Amino acid sequence: MGTEELADRLFTAGVATIELSCVYLGIRLGYYHTLACTGGGLTADELAKHTGTAPRYTHEWLQSQAISGFVTIDGDDPATARYALADGASDVLVEVTGPAYLGGLAHAAAAIGGVLPDLADAYRTGDGLPYARYGADAVTAQAALNRPAYVNSLAAEWLPQVPDVVDRLAGGARVADYGCGAGWSSIELARAYPDVRVDGFDNDEASIATARRNAAEQGVADRIDFEVADLTGGTGAVGRYDVVFFFECVHDFPRPVEVLRNARTAVRPGGTVIVMDERAAETFTAPGDPVERFLGGVSALWCLPQGLVGADPQPVGTLMRPAAMAALAADAGFAASEILPIEHPFFRFYRLVP
Ligand SMILES: C[S@@+](CC[C@H](N)C(=O)[O-])C[C@H]1O[C@@H](n2cnc3c(N)ncnc32)[C@H](O)[C@@H]1O
Structure with missing residues (x-):
């Protein structure tokens, strides 16, 4: 594989591990669910209020999610901007019975x-x-x-075989x-x-x-x-x-x-x-x-x-x-x-x- 390729691979794995850990918080604290229920987007303070979480942490989490592309950000200042789920995020992170759910x-x-x-x-x-x-x-x-x-x-595709x-x-x-x-x-x-x-x-x-x-x-x-x-x-x-x-x-x-x-x-x-x-x-x-x-x-x-x-x-x-x-x-x-x-x-x- 070579040093550079292996180093790249591990760095990518590190990013993925960190993102997965942030996803854990998003599911566990109800952030994704709340964002999905409020279509127009929320500020960090509003999301914190809806979920009973601390505004400073919520702000940091939202900022990281926007950088990762899992949420969209409307506004230049992360502290006051409005955040919403990115396209497809609800399927992967909120809809627990949907075929794309990976939470x-x-x-x-x-x-x-x-x-x-x-x-x-x-x-x-x-x-x-x-x-x-x-x-x-x-x-x-x-x-x-x-x-x-x-x-x-199970019943729709597998068992009919x-x-x-x-x-x-x-x-x-x-x-x-x-x-x-x-x-x-x-x-x-x-x-x-x-x-x-x-x-x-x-x-x-x-x-x-x-x-x-x-x-x-x-x-x-x-x-x-x-x-x-x-x-x-x-x-x-x-x-x-x-x-x-x-x-x-x-x-x-x-x-x-x-x-x-x-x-x-x-x-x-x-x-x-x-x-x-x-x-x-x-x-x-x-x-x-x-x-x-x-x-x-x-x-x-x-x-x-x-x-x-x-x-x-x-x-x-x-x-x-x-x-x-x-x-x-x-x-x-x-x-x-x-x-x-x-x-x-x-x-x-x-x-x-x-
Ligand atoms: C990978 S999980 C699959 C669970 C479930 N069938 C599903 O699809 O989500 C494997 C399951 O086997 C169970 N298991 C492992 N050893 C067992 C044993 N000796 N007797 C009964 N259940 C066992 C575990 O507790 C676990 O729930």
């Missing part, structure tokens, strides 16, 4: 930043770092990153959502298929508490049951489910083969298991493209540490390649596994045949 990245950066000293220790000892240690921002990040795809694509699964869901299937996190996949399944019943499981208590709240707010709590469960030991279900879904979690499990084996037991005869996991490159390539760089870094900072929790962990990490998924399915006793014809820049979909 979750700021929460993820905050969660990772908070555990970096713990990660350095873990890298020395080899111990795992439980998801709960990443704090509330981790749950918020995970939910925010995937919810737009579930709202916009597996018509037999759609038929089951439309016919009132009993469904499990393993590793459900804050529950948005379960909720969108329940919203799209009015006769479906979903059991969502996750071993993170904060995620399950959030999932229950989310389901109640979305009016589907009567058809979804969220439970805290370590899926390594299974859910105790035998032949209960028509479909078991794994949304972006198999690569996280410390003992993925056991979890998949339990899922195989939990489906009814003729039932099916659908896995959505990362669309890592088919083979290791270095240097990699931006998606691969993102997945590699996330693995080192987020997924692998969480997967190294507990006895004799054997996590895959975020770079889930198709061959790794096929090997897990075979080790778990599935008769076959196939890649489904669902296109997505970040996710690959598999059907595991019991």
